[in-house]
Amino acid sequence: MCALCRICTCGDVFYHPRYPQLHVLRYDGDTLVGHRSNSRKKKVLMRVADLSTIKEAIHHNLIVSVQAYPGEPLRHPETMAQMAQACEEGGACAIRCQGLADIAAIKGRVDVPVFGLWKEGHDGVYITPTLRHIIACAHAGADVVAFDATSRPRPDGRTLEQTLHEARKQCECLLMADCMTIDDIRRAVALGFDFISTTLSHNKAAINTTMDEGPDIALLEQATREFPDVPIICEGHVHTPADAAAANQAGAWSVVVGTGITHPTSLTKWFVAAMQK
Numbered sequence: 293m294c295a296l297c298r299i300c301t302c303g304d305v306f307y308h309p310r311y312p313q314l315h316v317l318r319y320d321g322d323t324l325v326g327h328r329s330n331s332r333k334k335k336v337l338m339r340v341a342d343l344s345t346i347k348e349a350i351h352h353n354l355i356v357s358v359q360a361y362p363g364e365p366l367r368h369p370e371t372m373a374q375m376a377q378a379c380e381e382g383g384a385c386a387i388r389c390q391g392l393a394d395i396a397a398i399k400g401r402v403d404v405p406v407f408g409l410w411k412e413g414h415d416g417v418y419i420t421p422t423l424r425h426i427i428a429c430a431h432a433g434a435d436v437v438a439f440d441a442t443s444r445p446r447p448d449g450r451t452l453e454q455t456l457h458e459a460r461k462q463c464e465c466l467l468m469a470d471c472m473t474i475d476d477i478r479r480a481v482a483l484g485f486d487f488i489s490t491t492l493s494h495n496k497a498a499i500n501t502t503m504d505e506g507p508d509i510a511l512l513e514q515a516t517r518e519f520p521d522v523p524i525i526c527e528g529h530v531h532t533p534a535d536a537a538a539a540n541q542a543g544a545w546s547v548v549v550g551t552g553i554t555h556p557t558s559l560t561k562w563f564v565a566a567m568q569k
């Protein structure tokens with residue numbers, strides 16, 4: 293009987309720390325076979341994250357960021373997992389999400405890769421700010437962990453280089469650099485991050501934006517011109533399908549959309565503002 297769920301009789305089962313929500317029955321190095329906690333159906337659950345598979349899966353595709361902010365009505369891991377599944381059904385090639393509980397809940401619900409992060413604080417370095425946060429996201433099940441790749445001081449005193457070096461040693465997951473400037477992107481390329489993103493280029497919270505503030509296409513174009521073979525992802529203020537198409541045209545490896553798909557409070561405000569003009 294399955295040691296975890298006690299509903300099936302499928303032989304050896306073991307716990308895989310990167311996939312805590314999955315009942316893994318067999319793991320042969322890159323394939324997990326098992327079932328989800330809410331289903332008895334046995335199937336190949338996923339291929340374990342490897343760079344070329346995920347790179348290929350997200351190329352010229354849409355990643356949806358599924359996040360709710362502290363105190364908001366939708367801030368619950370089950371709600372975020374439902375939202376992630378709905379986005380997967382709509383064609384999202386991967387999900388980006390925040391917080392350990394959300395990462396674990398979403399990893400247990402969707403088949404597409406999960407890009408995880410853990411925000412702490414609002415100012416300075418707050419996206420997965422320390423090595424401890426990176427390791428925790430990896431253990432929660434993130435295939436890719438995204439973290440702040442600016443040169444600003446980090447709360448644990450480590451440099452970006454030291455953080456990346458330790459994360460490579462201690463985590464199996466892939467790593468994504470959330471950048472603000474072209475210098476951040478250049479440093480992230482030199483350091484060998486797996487994915488690089490324009491996440492922080494607007495230097496303000498996503499929920500404080502208006503609909504017509506679009507993505508940083510200038511930064512994206514400069515980065516993709518300098519590094520045509522590096523997976524540079526356009527993230528931040530991609531608010532409309534036209535913005536996503538423009539980013540794709542400008543050479544983005546993939547495009548991340550958050551607020552414009554998964555933040556109904558902002559969406560509602562944009563409609564209200566348009567009607568008040």
Ligand SMILES: CC(=O)N[C@H](C=O)[C@@H](O)[C@H](O)[C@H](O)COP(=O)(O)O
Nearest residue numbers: 357491498528529530549550551552
């Ligand atoms: C700057 C920052 O903290 N960005 C966060 C990073 O995960 C999220 O709040 C954004 O929603 C995400 O980057 C997607 O961007 P947009 O919501 O603009 O599509």
